[in-house]
Amino acid sequence: MHTAASLHAPAAGTPLPDGLAPAASPESAPEVWPLTARTVEGRLHVGGVALDALAAALGTALYVVDEADFRHRARSWRASGADRVHYASKAFLCAEMVRWVDSEGLHLDVCSGGELQLAADTGFDPARIVFHGSNKSVAELEAAVAHGVGVVVVDCLEEIERLADAASAAGKVQDVYVRIAPGVAAETHDYMATGGDDVKFGFPVRGGHAERAVLAVAARPELRLAGVHSHIGSQITATEGLTLAAERVGAFVAGLAERHGIPVDEIDLGGGAGIPYLPGQPRLQPSEFTAALREGLDRALPGTRVRLAVEPGRSMIGTAGLTLYRVGAVKDGLRRRFVSVDGGMSDALRPSLYLARYTAWTANRTANGEPVHAAVVGRHCESGDVVVPDIALPDDITAGDLLAVPATGAYHHVMASNYNAQPRPAVVAVRDGRARLMIHRETPEDLRRREAHGEPVDLNAP
Numbered sequence: 001m002h003t004a005a006s007l008h009a010p011a012a013g014t015p016l017p018d019g020l021a022p023a024a025s026p027e028s029a030p031e032v033w034p035l036t037a038r039t040v041e042g043r044l045h046v047g048g049v050a051l052d053a054l055a056a057a058l059g060t061a062l063y064v065v066d067e068a069d070f071r072h073r074a075r076s077w078r079a080s081g082a083d084r085v086h087y088a089s090k091a092f093l094c095a096e097m098v099r100w101v102d103s104e105g106l107h108l109d110v111c112s113g114g115e116l117q118l119a120a121d122t123g124f125d126p127a128r129i130v131f132h133g134s135n136k137s138v139a140e141l142e143a144a145v146a147h148g149v150g151v152v153v154v155d156c157l158e159e160i161e162r163l164a165d166a167a168s169a170a171g172k173v174q175d176v177y178v179r180i181a182p183g184v185a186a187e188t189h190d191y192m193a194t195g196g197d198d199v200k201f202g203f204p205v206r207g208g209h210a211e212r213a214v215l216a217v218a219a220r221p222e223l224r225l226a227g228v229h230s231h232i233g234s235q236i237t238a239t240e241g242l243t244l245a246a247e248r249v250g251a252f253v254a255g256l257a258e259r260h261g262i263p264v265d266e267i268d269l270g271g272g273a274g275i276p277y278l279p280g281q282p283r284l285q286p287s288e289f290t291a292a293l294r295e296g297l298d299r300a301l302p303g304t305r306v307r308l309a310v311e312p313g314r315s316m317i318g319t320a321g322l323t324l325y326r327v328g329a330v331k332d333g334l335r336r337r338f339v340s341v342d343g344g345m346s347d348a349l350r351p352s353l354y355l356a357r358y359t360a361w362t363a364n365r366t367a368n369g370e371p372v373h374a375a376v377v378g379r380h381c382e383s384g385d386v387v388v389p390d391i392a393l394p395d396d397i398t399a400g401d402l403l404a405v406p407a408t409g410a411y412h413h414v415m416a417s418n419y420n421a422q423p424r425p426a427v428v429a430v431r432d433g434r435a436r437l438m439i440h441r442e443t444p445e446d447l448r449r450r451e452a453h454g455e456p457v458d459l460n461a462p
């Protein structure tokens with residue numbers, strides 16, 4: 001009798017390509033999995049909850065978040081030596097997450113009116129919000145002032161004027177950070193480097209742009225310079241660039257005091273601490289990250305202790321999350337086996353956008369077949385729709401099995417789309433044997449609601 005696995009026998013026994021990453025379990029590579037992930041009699045559990053039970057209750061694809069992992073990382077950041085820790089909500093945000101951030105005593109970095117609204121709706125103290133963004137609208141700036149946002153990070157000259165006008169109209173004085181570009185590109189994917197000379201973010205120090213921006217703020221009495229901000233990039237694991245950037249920002253601050261008598265007592269040096277996605281990859285620990293920044297500041301500002309703020313996103317929520325998929329089809333290609341799952345680039349954009357690499361593990365049972373060269377592919381109409389392009393998977397994985405892909409807590413749900421009219425997955429939190437829904441699965445009705453059916457547009461509307 002043929003089993004599903006034996007029908008796919010041709011790929012089994014074929015020599016595996018050199019360096020092919022093995023599938024990694026929570027026991028073989030705990031660094032990429034949520035802290036509480038365990039295999040119990042072949043079934044993966046997170047937060048004391050069996051993932052197959054979650055899949056049965058909520059369907060797949062499904063994002064699962066380990067609350068204990070997030071809280072542990074949040075506490076390590078609070079103990080890292082930084083004076084203020086802002087959680088970068090762009091990595092992952094929803095109302096429940098806002099409450100977690102609040103309960104861990106973190107500040108919140110938002111970068112759009114939408115994120116700000118979510119935080120405000122959830123009752124987060126606006127004074128603990130820092131509002132980022134590279135082209136904030138007048139409406140967003142007015143909302144920031146109206147909500148009483150603690151700090152607005154100004155990123156262009158237009159924003160300085162718009163924000164001052166909004167503060168003036170509201171009869172308030174708004175605290176601002178000026179975002180500067182110190183001319184240090186982080187060693188990371190080009191799309192994630194933000195501090196070099198040719199980036200859209202902030203005011204370059206070189207050429208005097210940053211200094212002119214500070215003077216423009218100083219010229220508006222409705223604005224108060226609360227600090228200077230810089231963020232050189234994301235998924236950084238080497239500290240040299242961080243130290244150099246901090247030193248340059250420190251030198252800039254020293255120059256402001258010397259040349260203009262403008263004091264700066266807070267420096268926000270952004271986020272970007274890298275996490276492991278594949279077995280053996282390093283994590284830049286919060287204390288190492290902060291120490292690298294302090295070293296740079298100390299070099300530029302010896303004997304001065306400015307307040308240091310940081311804005312980690314991925315480092316706090318990345319490995320807390322995993323994505324659970326159901327295998328729908330297994331097909332032998334000429335070079336590798338395609339294990340097709342019920343999600344893909346609509347819920348996991350990073351592999352196609354940055355060629356990011358992940359691992360995967362069978363969640364519902366022990367798959368102990370021979371390893372074959374496989375690709376975990378999505379269900380979308382593109383060849384680039386790959387979740388894990390090259391991995392050694394057991395050859396007995398078959399339709400109906402569950403695959404868990406770890407380290408998807410950051411920049412997955414927030415970058416999800418409705419490509420191919422695919423509803424976005426639910427997000428569920430697990431802790432101490434209980435599961436609580438954070439975000440509902442999108443339904444066909446949610447998608448239907450956006451259809452306007454050619455509704456006439458009133459061109460005279462204000």
Ligand code: LLP
Nearest residue numbers: 088231234235271272273311312313314411
């Ligand atoms: N602060 C600022 C001003 C930022 O622009 C960012 C990320 C962060 C903090 C947080 O960085 P993190 O600690 O999460 O690395 N979508 C990409 C990453 C883009 C990050 C944009 N800014 C990804 O999927 O890797």
